[in-house]
Amino acid sequence: MSRLLQHWIRQQAERRPEQVALVMLDHTVTYGELEARSNQLARLLKATGCRRGDRVCFIIPKSPAAIVAILGILKADCMHVPVDPLSPVCRVAKILSRTDPRYILGVGSVANFFDELFALESVRASTRIGWLDGSALEGRTFTPDFSWEDVRAYPSEPLECQNDSMDPAHILFTSGSTGEPKGVSITHSNVMHFVEWGIKYFGINSFDRISCHAPLYFDLSYFDIFGALAAGAQLHLVPPELSLLPNKLADFIRISGLTQWFSVPSVLRYMAKFDVIRFHDFPLLKRLLWAGEVFSTPALTWWMKRLPHVTFTNLYGPTETTIASSYYTVPACPQDERARIPIGRACDGEELLVLDDGLRPVPRGVIGHLYIRGVGLSPGYWRDGEGTRRAFLPYGPDACDRIYRSGDLARVGEDGLVYFVGRADSQIKSRGYRIELREIEAALYTLEDLEECAVIAIPTDNFEGNLICCAYVVADGFRATHPKLRDKLSKLIPGYMLPARWVCLDRLPTNANGKIDRPVLREMFRSQETPKPLPQPDGLMLI
Numbered sequence: 001m002s003r004l005l006q007h008w009i010r011q012q013a014e015r016r017p018e019q020v021a022l023v024m025l026d027h028t029v030t031y032g033e034l035e036a037r038s039n040q041l042a043r044l045l046k047a048t049g050c051r052r053g054d055r056v057c058f059i060i061p062k063s064p065a066a067i068v069a070i071l072g073i074l075k076a077d078c079m080h081v082p083v084d085p086l087s088p089v090c091r092v093a094k095i096l097s098r099t100d101p102r103y104i105l106g107v108g109s110v111a112n113f114f115d116e117l118f119a120l121e122s123v124r125a126s127t128r129i130g131w132l133d134g135s136a137l138e139g140r141t142f143t144p145d146f147s148w149e150d151v152r153a154y155p156s157e158p159l160e161c162q163n164d165s166m167d168p169a170h171i172l173f174t175s176g177s178t179g180e181p182k183g184v185s186i187t188h189s190n191v192m193h194f195v196e197w198g199i200k201y202f203g204i205n206s207f208d209r210i211s212c213h214a215p216l217y218f219d220l221s222y223f224d225i226f227g228a229l230a231a232g233a234q235l236h237l238v239p240p241e242l243s244l245l246p247n248k249l250a251d252f253i254r255i256s257g258l259t260q261w262f263s264v265p266s267v268l269r270y271m272a273k274f275d276v277i278r279f280h281d282f283p284l285l286k287r288l289l290w291a292g293e294v295f296s297t298p299a300l301t302w303w304m305k306r307l308p309h310v311t312f313t314n315l316y317g318p319t320e321t322t323i324a325s326s327y328y329t330v331p332a333c334p335q336d337e338r339a340r341i342p343i344g345r346a347c348d349g350e351e352l353l354v355l356d357d358g359l360r361p362v363p364r365g366v367i368g369h370l371y372i373r374g375v376g377l378s379p380g381y382w383r384d385g386e387g388t389r390r391a392f393l394p395y396g397p398d399a400c401d402r403i404y405r406s407g408d409l410a411r412v413g414e415d416g417l418v419y420f421v422g423r424a425d426s427q428i429k430s431r432g433y434r435i436e437l438r439e440i441e442a443a444l445y446t447l448e449d450l451e452e453c454a455v456i457a458i459p460t461d462n463f464e465g466n467l468i469c470c471a472y473v474v475a476d477g478f479r480a481t482h483p484k485l486r487d488k489l490s491k492l493i494p495g496y497m498l499p500a501r502w503v504c505l506d507r508l509p510t511n512a513n514g515k516i517d518r519p520v521l522r523e524m525f526r527s528q529e530t531p532k533p534l535p536q537p538d539g540l541m542l543i
Contacts, residue, residue, distance in 0.1 A: 003165050003188070003192060004074065004161055004163055004165060004188050005074055005169055005188050005191055005192060005226055006038070006071055006074045006075050006161070008226065008229055008230040009021075009031065009034060009035055009038070009071055009229050010035060010158055012031045012035075012229065012230075012232045013031040013032050013034070013035035013036075015232070016031060016206070016232060017030060017031055017032030017035075018030055018031075018032065019031050019206070019232060020234050021033075021034045021228075021229060021234065021235060022034065022064045022067055022234075022235050022237065023234055023235070023236045023237065023256070024062075024063060024064060024236075024237040024239065025239065027064065029064045029067075031232070034064075034067070034068065034071065034229075035156075035158070036156035037068045037072070037151075037156070038068050038071035038072040038075055039072075039075060039154075039155070039156050039157060039158055039159060040072075040151050040152060040153075040154040040155070040156050041068060041069070041071075041072025041073075041075075041076075041132075041151050041154075042071075042072045042073075042074075042075030042076040042159060043076075043154040043155060043159060044130075044146060044150060044151050044154050045072065045073065045076035045078065045102075045103070045130075046076050046077075046159070047154070048103075048145070048146070049102065050076045050077070050078050050102050050103070051077065051078075052077040052078075052162045052163060052167070053077070053078070053079070053167065054076075054077075054078045054079075054101075054102040055078065055079055055080075055081050055099040055100065055101040055102065055171065056073045056076070056078045056079075056080055056081065056101055056102055056103045056104075056105065057080075057081040057082075057083055057095070057096065057099065057101040057103070057104045057105070058070075058073070058080060058081070058082060058083065058104070058105040058106070059083045059085050059092070059104060059105070059106050059110050059113065059114070060085070060105060060106060060107050060110065060132065060216075061085055061107075061109055061110065061240065062212070062215065062216055062237050062238075062239070062240055063107070063237065064237070065107055065132045065133065066082075066216055067225065067235075067237075068132070069105050069132060070082075070170075070216075070225070073105075074163075074169060074188075075159060075161060077161055077162045077163045077167075078102065079167070079168045079169055079170055079171060079185075080169070080170045080171075081095065081099050081101060081170065081171045081173075081183075082170065082172070082216045082217040083095060083173075083217060084215065084217050084494060085109075085110045085113055086494060086495055087494050088490065088491050088492050088493060088494065089113070089116045089117050089120065089491075090491065090492060091181060091492065091493065091494065092117060093117070093120055093122060093123055094180060094181060095173055095181060095183070096123060096126075096127060097122065098181075098183055098382060098383060099171060099183065099382065100126075101127065102128070103127075103128050103129065103130045103145070104127055104128070104129055104130070105129075105130045105131075105132055106129060106130075106131060106132070106144075107131070107132050107133045107135065108133050108135025108136075111135065111137065111140060114129070114140070114141075114142050115140055115141045115142070118141050118142040119141055124141075124142070128145045129142055129143070129144040129145055130144060130145060130146050130151075131144035131146065131147045131148065132148050132151070133148050134147065134148055134149065163188065164188075165187065165188045165189040165192070166187050166188070166189055167187060167188060168185040168186060168187050168188075168379065169186055169187060169188045169190075169191060170186055170222075171183045171184065171185055171186070171382050172184045172186065172217065172218075172219055172319055173217070174319050174434050175427075175433075175434055175435045175436040175439045175497065180439075181439075182381050182384065182387060183381060183382035183383070183384070184319045184320050184378050184381060184382070185378055185379045185380060185381070185382050186219075186222075186319075186322055186378055187378075187379060189375070190322040190375070190376050190377070190378065191222055191226060191322060191323070192226075193322075193348075193349055193375040193376060194223065194322050194323045194324065194347065194376060195222075195223060195226045195227050195230055196230075197347050197348045197349070198223055198227050199227060199230060199231050201327070201347075202260070202287055202289075202313075204227055204228075204231045204233060204260070205231055205232075205233065206231060206232035206233055207233070207259075208228070208231065208233035208234070208259045208260055208286075209233065209234045209236055209256060209257055209258045209259050209260070209284070210224055210227065210228040210233050210234065210235055210236065210258070210259070210260045210262075211224060211236055211238055211253070211256075211258050211260060211261045211262055211263070212224040212225060212228075212235050212236065212237045212238060213238040213243075213261070213262065213263045213267070214262070214263065214264070214432070215240070218432070218433070219319045219322070219323050220262060220263075220264070220291055220292065220323065220432070222323055223262065223323050223324075224262055236252075236256045236258060238252060243267065246270050246271040246273070246274040246276045247274065247276045249267070249271060249276070250271060250276040250277055250281070253282050253285065254281070254282060257284045258282070258284065258285055259284055259285060259286045259287070260285075260286065260287045260288075260289070261285060261287070261288050261289070262288075262289040262290070262291075263290060263432075264290060264291065264292040264293060264431065264432030264465075265290050265292070265293050265294065265295035265296070265299070265432075265465065266293065266430075266431045266432055266463050266464060266465045267431075267432075267463075268288075268290060268295060268299060268300075268303060269295075269296065269299045269461065269462070269463065269465075270462075270463045272299045272302045272303065273461075273462075273463075277303065277306045277307070278306065279305075279306050280306070280307070280308070280309070281306060281307060282307060282310070283309070285307065285309075285310050286309075286310065286311065287310065287311050287313065288303065288307070288310050288311070288312050288313070289312075289313045289314075289315055290312075290313075290314060290315070291314070291315040291316065291317070291323075291324055291432075292429060292432035292433075292434075293429035293430075293432055293465050293466075294341075294420065294429075294465075295314065295341060296461065297334050297336075297337045297338065297339055297340070297341060298337045299461075300312065300330065300334065300341060301333055301334055301337055304330070304333040304334075305333060308333075311329055311330075312329065312330045313327055313328065313329040313330070314327065314328045314329075314330070314341055314342070314343060314344065315327050316343035316344070316420065317372070317376065318372075318404070318406050318407075318434070319378075319434065320377070320378045320391065320392075320404050320406075321350070321372045321374075321376040321377055321378070321404055321406075322376035322377075322378065323376070324347065325346060325347060325350045325352065325372045325374070325376055326343045326344050326345055326346050326347060326350065326352055326418060327344050327345065327347055328341065328342050328343060328344025328345070328417065329344075340419055340420075342413065342415075342417040342418060342419045342420075343410070343417075343418050343419065343420050344417050344418065345416075345417065345418070346374070347376075349374045349375035349376070350372065350373070350374035350375065350376055351372070351373050351374050352370065352371075352372060352410075352418050353370070353371040353372070353373065353403060354366075354368040354369070354370055354371075354410050354411060354412050354418065355368050355369055355371055356368050356369070357369070359371075359393070359395065359403075362411075362412075364411075364412045364413065364414055364416075365411055365412070365413070365414065366411060367409050367410070367411045367421050368409070368410065368411065369405070369406075369408075369409060369410075369424060370406045370408040370409065370410040370418070370420075371393075371395075371403040371404060371405060371406060372403065372404045372406055373395065373401065373402060373403040373404065377392065377402060377404055378392075378404075380392055390405075391404060391405050392404055392405075393405060407423060407424050407425045407427055408420060408421075408422070408423060408424065409421040409422050409423070409424050426438050428457045428466045428468075429465055429466060430457070430464050430465055430466045430467075430468060430496065430497075431463065431464055431465060431496055432465075433496050433497075435468070435496070435497050437455045437456065437457060437468070438455075439493065439497070440455045440468070440470070440489075440493060440497055440499070441453060441454070441455045443489060443492040443493050444470070444472070444485075444489060446492065447480075447485065447488055447489070448475065448478070449474060449475060449478045449480035449484070449485060449488070450472050450473065450474065450475055450478075450480065450485070451473045451474065451475040451476070452472065452473040452507075452508055453470060453471065453472040453473070453508075454470070454471050454472075454508055454516045454518060454521060455468065455469070455470050455499060456468075456469050456471075456518050456521050456522050456525065457469065458522055458525055458526055464500070467500050467501065467525075468497070468498070468499045468500055468501075469499055469500070469501040469502070469503075469521070469522075469525040470485075470499035470501070470502050470503075471502075471503050471504075471505055471508060471521050471524075471525075472485070472502070472503075472504060472505070473504070473505055473506065473507055473508060474504060480504070482502040482504075485502065486498060486499070486502070501525050501528055503524065503525070503528075508521075509521065
């Protein structure tokens with residue numbers, strides 16, 4: 001029998017069914033309950049026609065219901081597609097069109113979103129709904145094919161799976177440079193390799209209490225979920241609304257007695273900025289991990305001085321290489337706050353390659369393009385062969401050997417460690433999200449109000465990490481204002497991609513080649529006063 005992600009949960013349920021698996025607020029789910037509920041959902045999905053390789057989307061805020069959905073979909077031999085409940089309806093419609101799901105799963109807290117989504121004829125005509133709670137749906141524009149009561153009518157015993165470890169487990173959609181979201185396929189084997197490395201390296205066991213802070217459509221959450229469940233630990237789901245309240249996040253770590261906290265640097269910087277961590281705080285915390293963007297050395301030093309009993313590890317890796325490809329555990333509190341923290345060494349089964357334009361290794365200290373190969377490489381982009389061929393290149397004498405073009409610049413230091421230098425394209429990280437600035441521009445160019453626009457990003461020490469800015473020229477006959485443009489754009493792209501600074505110009509500056517002079521725009525935006533960020537928390541639902 002092939003090893004699959006869901007087998008870990010079955011093993012834990014057989015060994016310790018009464019052990020708490022999930023915690024959210026005052027709601028807990030044991031391993032036995034998690035196994036039984038996900039088995040029931042899987043049996044229903046199979047009985048209604050789901051087969052190996054089918055896609056099942058879920059639009060469910062972070063909750064035990066969402067974890068049950070993930071496991072039930074996997075046990076039905078399907079791949080799950082998590083969707084951000086705060087995404088614009090038109091973007092979700094593109095994801096549904098791309099993946100052609102057998103079902104979309106939802107809960108009561110997103111019923112209004114489903115009303116908007118199913119007002120679209122293209123969605124209504126081709127998509128079936130499963131509802132994972134007992135909320136009343138009278139007067140809605142949609143009718144679910146099944147409810148949670150239907151799920152509970154199915155047997156809870158384990159069922160045999162047809163999947164292979166090389167089958168995709170999920171598809172994660174990231175920002176795309178063409179204006180279309182890209183779906184990254186990740187296999188069972190991809191996730192299992194990283195999780196098994198992480199459990200061994202960090203020494204995770206059944207006594208751990210592990211945070212799940214990242215959104216479920218963000219790849220970092222898969223180490224939280226499967227790392228905890230594979231080890232038989234407790235997974236503590238962080239309510240999304242706490243992300244904007246640094247003192248509440250600190251309270252959450254204390255009250256939950258967490259032993260591992262994993263989040264993005266923007267959150268850690270935010271907590272440091274508001275000075276919410278006491279010296280020798282969080283006595284049970286053993287490990288603090290971060291990934292997704294650069295963590296400034298001064299902020300890291302602030303944390304390390306307050307928590308000398310905690311180990312701090314930087315993880316690096318794009319979505320296309322599954323959670324992370326390299327690691328660096330900081331040996332001691334940095335004495336020089338100008339020193340760069342390396343992304344370190346490759347995880348087991350992975351390799352980091354710093355190459356020149358001809359795919360030849362560069363000498364130590366020389367900046368080159370960072371490529372990744374090994375067990376974490378995705379099969380590619382869902383139904384996008386051309387995009388896959390551009391990003392995943394053949395390498396070496398073995399015809400099956402591939403490397404992934406990360407788009408990052410890096411160098412190998414004299415210590416043999418790899419150091420991130422920056423991006424080689426228009427992609428940025430903001431609040432841990434990977435964002436293609438060209439996707440924002442593509443959305444803006446669909447607005448008739450604009451004649452021309454340019455979207456750039458400037459680094460900041462605030463929560464965002466990078467501040468997104470837009471300069472634009474109004475089309476003849478229109479009177480576009482910043483709030484009006486932002487409102488229209490919010491219907492096309494997620495909230496975390498919306499520019500925070502705007503400026504209307506008579507014309508955009510150009511360089512000697514006639515191209516938009518983006519460095520001039522960056523300097524112009526740097527001189528402006530920083531506005532307050534505008535993030536929006538998710539809702540939540542328990543079952």
